Amino acid sequence: MGDDLLAGLPPRSRIAELILGSRPRRDTFAGWQHYRRTRGRLVPPPRLTPAQRQSLGADRRTDYDLYRRLTNANLPLQDTPMLRTVTQVINLSLNGNTLDQEDPTLPGVMVSGWGNHGKTATVSSIAAQFEDSWLELHDFLHPTAVAGTADLHAPVVYVSLPVTASPKSVCETILNFFSPEVRKMTLPQLLKQVADSLTDHGVKALIIDDVNRLRMHRADDQDVLDLIRTLMSLNVTLILAGVNIPGTGLLREARWDRTSRQWVMPPLESTRVHGLEVTQTERRFELVELDRFRYTTPAEMQDFTNHLQGIEDHLRLLNAHKGMLTSGGMPEYLMRRSEGVVGILGRLVKNGSQIAMDSGREMLDEALLDKIVIGRAAPSDQAAEAEPQAPPKRSRGQVKSSRARGRNTVFDDRGPQAADEAS
Incomplete structure (x- = not known):
């Protein structure tokens, strides 16, 4: 009778494998393929x-309880209004870009949202579904493979932006998706290798997660943003995901100067990537917000x-x-x-x-x-100021002292620039 009740329950060895088995990192080819094949x-x-x-x-009984846990x-991952909105925007870009034969620079997508909103899970699920469809369309073969080669076919590449990003580290991160062994190269060599790899592996979508780690007051981060724009001309659709992207400066590359009380455009201190000046990134990306219920x-x-x-x-x-x-x-x-x-x-x-x-x-x-202590939603979901506040004015009688003066907070992350719509 017990066997009849548990028809379809995996054997203990399989349950143990599911619980104890290691999962390869998603930012590698093997890890992404494991996720794509096993999700859901x-x-x-x-x-x-x-x-x-x-x-x-x-x-x-033990097997049943383990599998229940x-x-x-x-x-x-369920179908929600937020998921449908993001899916539509990403699919429109992916489908349109893969059919575009003339535009040298393909538009990308930015998926913004606050912590625990499910950005990585959502973007990964949509991209994996796209890869399933793409592989099926081409009979699981690389449609533009070079005869005599055995390159991995990777329609989707998922990477996470390094904590302290630079153009070289971003290139190495992308190359590490295909192989953990990347030899030391100069930046021009790395750029060429990235371009060749994206082409050789048939990459159609490049996901860069945690893009909110970029801060536009750092020269390296400005160069990374230029590098990202360069990748858009390599016949791939860029999908950037991160926390509060509008508040990071990625869309307009401006920062709030507390002294002049103006939004200023920081000049590039280096043009070693490809020499382009700062432009308005928002014209090249479709921004979609992954909201809460x-x-x-x-x-x-x-x-x-x-x-x-x-x-x-x-x-x-x-x-x-x-x-x-x-x-x-x-x-x-x-x-x-x-x-x-x-x-x-x-x-x-x-x-x-x-x-x-x-x-x-x-x-x-x-x-x-009620017994469970759980974190609250990000304070970003509450009303926020439209812009940073200027430092308080000193009174005439206040004595200026270098000892009493606090640290420089000009470049501190001040949080969101806009509040949720009134509800």
């Missing part, structure tokens, strides 16, 4: 009542409830009931606790599921979730 393939185990679980043998810890209009409430329903359908808790997350005051409670941020909601549910299993309660409710 975790199938939840059958639903059992406490009595049915108790009827299992001890070993199969794995299921509850891996919530699926709202809970004001009936349509917004329904969208959030639908998302909760998807989570509820995925969870495996023995005492879970229909409407566990979607009925009564639970939607309002979960919205209040997460502030509509997908990542925070996910952590709350995952942690709650662990406690529910450990305690034997086997269900989620407000009393259980």
